[in-house]
Amino acid sequence: MxxxxxxxxxxxxxxxxxxxxxxxEIAPDASIRKTKGLIGHAARKELSLRQSKLLGRVSCASEIENCLFCELDNVLSDFPYIYKNLLEDNDIDYEKLLAEIKSEMLPEIKIINEKLMLVVDELGIDKALEYVTxxxxxxxxxxxxxxxxxxxxxxxxxxxxxxxxxxxxxxxxxxxxxxxxxxxxxxxxxxxxxxxxxxxxxxxxxxxxxxxxxxxxxxxxxxxxxxxxxxxxxxxxxxxPEICPHGSGKKCEACDFKEVCYEI
Missing domain, CATH: 3.90.320.10 (Lambda Exonuclease; Chain A)
Structure with a gap:
């Protein structure tokens, strides 16, 4: 196996x-919270994977922040085509959900910008691009x-x-x-x-x-x-496995299977 x-x-x-x-083969019930978590994870991962492409477009560190904001828009625009399997619930307003995720990610863009600027300032654009690719x-x-x-x-x-x-x-x-x-x-x-x-x-x-x-x-x-x-x-x-083998109530409370776990 x-x-x-x-x-x-x-x-x-x-x-x-x-x-x-x-x-x-029990599937947890769908929820907006769970769907938002999955989409948010995918969007952040996609932005991380695009960092080398983003650095390839800039000529100096001061341009990075604007490029990050543009790339975030690109990620969310491309999202329905790359992660189509996450957008299958017709009862969810995905445009609203993506807008909420974008709002949550804006402060993270500031952090990414600060750290990428440090790398570029220290190594220069070419070496920084090599470093993150x-x-x-x-x-x-x-x-x-x-x-x-x-x-x-x-x-x-x-x-x-x-x-x-x-x-x-x-x-x-x-x-x-x-x-x-x-x-x-x-x-x-x-x-x-x-x-x-x-x-x-x-x-x-x-x-x-x-x-x-x-x-x-x-x-x-x-x-x-x-x-x-x-x-x-x-x-x-x-x-x-035994019920609650880890002994953590916090894990049980956050678990998608908490409603059915004790019934089996």
Whole structure:
């Protein structure tokens, strides 16, 4: 059996979600909150993927902010064509939803602008463009050896070293969410397996603060990836996780499956 790396992150949130969604095939009820979250994530990810294209258009740091605002408009304009599967509920006013998301992202544009300006001021346009341009985007990988597959948001190449970058739009903790850490390490293992090399670290990019936070591929974290993979496989083969195995009421309250979880 081969599992998607995203399930490792889902397992860290709650193993029972995997059972309900993947084994029982229960789909959570649609809601405006959930749809807005999915669309907001996709829009922020799309803007991140376009940063190299954006820098290619400017001649100096002072032009970056206007280009960011224009590119945000382009992202939202292109959205229905790229992410058509997210816009299938006819009962939702998507124009209103996209307008709300744009309003929420405007302060984030200011943060992105400040940090990109620092990079350009320090390196110059050409070096900055090289620095932010990925080697690959949405790079699909699979490994029979690892029993894992997944699509890496960005793979950077620096001094012939490959570095996976996982884009996240949630508000980050002081460091990195454990599920994001596991997911990023798994991508490092996939790259190692394919290219027969060692990858010491990857990054989680938290778009709301425009920060890339490092994830070191320690022996402990590598072991956690393998153990989590094995636990997910057991669930997919029929093992039923206990209710609220993580003991976090906050997770239960935020879960899309909270209405059905205790009934099964």
């Amino acid at each position: 081969q599992i998607n790396v995203s399930l490792l992150n889902a397992h860290d949130f709650c193993p029972r979600v995997i059972y309900l969604k993947e084994v029982m 990925p080697w690959k985007v949405e790079y699909f990988m699979k490994s029979e050896n690892l029993k894992l597959s997944g699509r890496i948001d960005k793979v950077m190449k620096q001094n012939n070293n490959l570095i996976p970058v996982e884009i996240k739009t949630s508000s980050p903790p002081h460091s990195v969410w454990q599920g994001d850490r596991i997911q990023t390490c798994a991508y490092c293992l996939l790259l190692e397996d394919k290219f027969n090399g060692k990858i010491s670290y990857g990054f989680v990019e938290y778009t709301k603060i425009h920060e890339q936070r490092p994830v070191m591929t320690t022996e402990q974290l590598r072991r956690t990836v393998i153990n989590t993979r094995d636990n997910v496989i057991e669930i997919l083969e029929g093992k039923v």
